[in-house]
Amino acid sequence: MQRRLHGVLSFPLLVLVSASAWAVELPAPLTKADFLAFDHRQAALGQLLFYDRILSGNRNIACATCHHPRHGTGDGLSLGIGEGGEGLGPDRLAGTGGDRIRKRIPRNAPGLWNLGTKELHTLFHDGRLSVADTYDNGFNSPAEEWLPDGFNSLLAAQAVFPLVAQFEMSGNPRENEIAGAIHDRIDAAWPILAKRVRVIPDYGRRFVAAFDHIDTPEQVTIVEIANALAAFQAIEWQSLDSPFDRYLAGDTTALDGAQTRGMALFYGKANCASCHSGKLMSDQKFHAIGLPPFGPGRTRRFDPMVRDVGRMGESDRLEDAYRFRTPMLRNVELTAPYGHNGAYPTLDGIIRHHLAPDTMLQAWAPDTAALPDAPWLAAVDFAVWNDAREMARHARFRDIGPVALAEAEISDLVAFLKALTGTGSVAAPPFGIPATVPSGLPVDR
Template identity: 40%
Template sequence: MASKTKKLGLVSLALCIGLSLNINVNAATPHKKSNFFRYNGGISKTDILLRKKLRFHDVKSVEKPAPQDPAMVELGQSLFFDKELSGRRNIDCETCHSPFLGSADGQSQSRAQGAIGLGPSRRQNGDERFDFLPRNALSLWNRGVPGWDVMFWDGRLSGNAQEGFISPAGDDTPQNFTNALGAFSAFPITPDEEMRGFPGQLDVFGQPNELGDLTDEDFVEIWDLITARIVNNEGYDELLDAAFPGVEQKDLDIADLSNAMGAFMTEAFTALDSPFDRYLAGDNSAMSDSAKRGALLFYGRANCAACHSGGLQTDFEFHNIAAPQVGTGRGDAAPLDLGRGAITGNPSENFQFRTPSLRNIELEGPYMHNGAFDELEDAIRHHLDPFTSLATYDASQIEFELAGIFQNDPQTLETILSTLDPELVVYGRPLNDNEIKDLMSFMSALTDPASLNLFEIIPTSVASGLPLAD
C-alpha cells in the first residue's frame, strides 16, 4: 500500500560539440572563452546525449508571462483569499489551491462545501450537507504562461483573448477575459458543492445565501451577484479604483474580477527557475547525474515525452492512461468519470484527461484526475505498466471515505483498457528500480526551489474583512 506521508577537454573538441548542439561558440578561443564555457565549465557524455535529446524533442526554455499590473495583482490577491466569493462566505480559492500544498489541497478529491479545515485534515463540518468534489484539485503552477489555453482535467474551458473562449456557460461565456487563467477563476464559484452552496443554507452570519436557490447553470446570475458583493463592499473601493482607473465600479463584471485573480495567480505561481530551467539555459551543472539519467529515460526509452512534451512537460492534449476509476465519478456516468468523452460525446475519448504539466509535480500529490495515487513513484510506475498497475491497484490509499468506491469489475477494466493510449509504451526492456529512481530525480529537477515557501503571498487580511482562517 502506498504510504500516506506527505510530503569537458580540448578546445577543438569542445568547439565541435558546441557546433553539433547549435551552441554559439564564436568567441571560444584559448584566450577568450564563450559564454557556453564560462557558464558550463565543461560538458560530459551524458550532457551531449541529453542535449541532443532535448533538441530532437524541441524542448526549449519556457517563455515567461509578461509582468503583471501591480494594482491588479493586489486586487486579485485579496479576492483569491476572500470567502466573500462563496455563497455562504465560508470558502475561498485558497481552500483548494493552498500555497502550503503545492497550489492544490493535498486531497484525492476535494472537500468543499460542508467541510472545515485545510488540506488533508479538512473534514465534514458537523452534520452539514457535504459532497466530495468529483476530481483532484489541479495545481496553478505556470498557468499564466503564454499558450496555456486549456483548463480543467476535461478541457471544458479553453481559449484566449485573440480567438475567444469556450466554456460550460456556452453563449453566456464572457469574452473579455485576459487569458484562460483569468477565465478559470470565474467557474469554481458556480457549482453548489464547490463554492456556491446548497439551497436553504445560511451564510456565516446567519443570513440567507442568495446564491443557494440558483442552479449550477445560472452562470450569469451567479456572477452578477458575486460581482455585486465585491463592488458594494466599501473595503474594495480603493483596490477596484486602482486596478480599473477611470472605470465606474457599476460597470465592472465577473471577468474584471477574474482577470485580477489571474494576474495574482500568474505573479504568485509562475515557477520557472528549476534546475531543469537552468539546464535549458545552458548550465550543465544545474542537474545531478541522476536527474540527467532520468531525463534521458524520460525523453528516450520510457517515452514519457510522447505526452509530457515541451518545456512544461505537457502537450495540453487528452489521453487515456487507464487511471483507476476511484471516488465519486462525475455526471451521468457516475461512479465512472468519462473525462473528455463526457464533453465531446465521443465514446472513443472516454477516460481521456488532459496531460498535466510536471512542473513542481512533487509538491502537488495526490496524482491523477481523481487523486488515485498518493505517491508520485506509484503514479510513474502506473504509466510504465498500466495493465499491472490497474489490476493490482490498492484503493486504500485514497481518502478513507472514498476507498470503497473503486470500479474494478472485469467489464469496466476491459472497457478502460480497450482505448488505452498507444503512446503509453516503454521501448525495450522495462525500467528497473534504479532507473525509476533516476526518473524521480528528474521529477525533482522540475521543482522551482522558490515554490517551497510561498508564505509571503498570503495577505494579513482581505478587503471584505472576513477572516482568512476557517
C-alpha cells in the same frame, strides 16, 4: 563529451549520455517572455480575493482552501472536500450534521503553476475550457454563449467556474442566493457575487484604483473580479527557476548525476516526453492511461452509473473516452497526489503506473487514495469497481503500453522530476498570504 544546447556549447555533463539516448529534443528554456503581462495593481487585489471566503455562496470557503501554497497550490487530497468541509489540506474533514458534504469533488485539485503562459490554451482535466471561437466570446466553456466578454486570459475565464460549482464553492440549493441563482442559469449568480464584493468599501476603492475603466464601484462585474484573480495567480505562481530550467539555460552543473540520467530517460527510453513535451512539459492533449477509477466521477448529464469518461464528457466522441489532459510538470514534487483523481500519493507510484498501467491497476488498493472519512459516501467511493461492464470498457482504452525500466532507472526518473521544483519562486513568491481580507472573514493560513 560535449554537445550544443540551443546554440550554446555546454561543458562535459556530469554523466555521459550518448546521443542515441535522446528520442525527443530538449525544449528551449522557459523565460519571462513566455508569460502574458498582467497588471500588478490588479494582482494585489486578486491576492485578497483569492484568500477571501466572500466569493463562496455560504462565505465559508475561498479559492485558497483547495489551492493553498502550503500544499503546492493544491490540497493534498485525492478528491477535494469543498462546500461543507472543515479544515485545510490533507487534514480537511468532510463536515458534520446538516452541513456535511453531499459529494466529494469528482477530480483532483490541480496545481496553479505557470497558468499565465502564452502557450496555454486548454484547462481542466477534461479540457472543457479552451481558447476558441465556438460561442463568439473567445472561449469554449460550460457557460457557452452566456460567458461574458472581457476576460484578460484563459486563466481569468477559468476563475469564474469554481464560484458557481455546487460542491466546490456555491453551496446547495436553498442555502444561499448564489446557489439558487445557478439553478436558474449559470450566469445568473455572477452579478450577485460581483455586488457582494463591490459593496465592501475597501474592495470598491481598490477596484477603482486598479482598473482604469472603473470609475465607481457600481461598475465592477465578475469580469474584473476574474481578471484580478488571474493576474494574482499568474504572477504569484510563475516558476522558471528550477535546476532543470537553469540547465536548459546553459548551466550544465545545475543537475546532479541521478537527475541527468533521469532527464535522459525522460527524453529517451522512458518516452515521457512524447506527451510531456515542449516548454510547458505538456502537449495539452488527452490520453488514456488507465488510472484506477474511484469517487463519484464527473458523469455526463444522463449517465446511469458512477464513472468518469474524461474528455468524452466534453466532446461526446467515443474515441475520447477515459482520456484526460496531460498535466504540466513544473513543481510536480509539490503537488501530490497524482493523476486526474489523485490515485497515487508518490512520484514513484505514478511513474510505475505509466510504465505498467494494467499491472498497477490490478495491484492498486483503495487505501492508496487520500480520501477524508465520509461514511455516508462510502457506497459511492469505490462503486465503479463492482461494475464489471464499466471496468471492461475502462480497460479497452490505453494510449500507453509497458516500458521496462530497472529500479535504479525509476529512481533516476524521480530525481529528475524533483529537479523541476522551483527555488526562489517557491520560497519567496511576490505576494504571499494576506494577514486579513476586506470582508473580515477568516483567512486560511
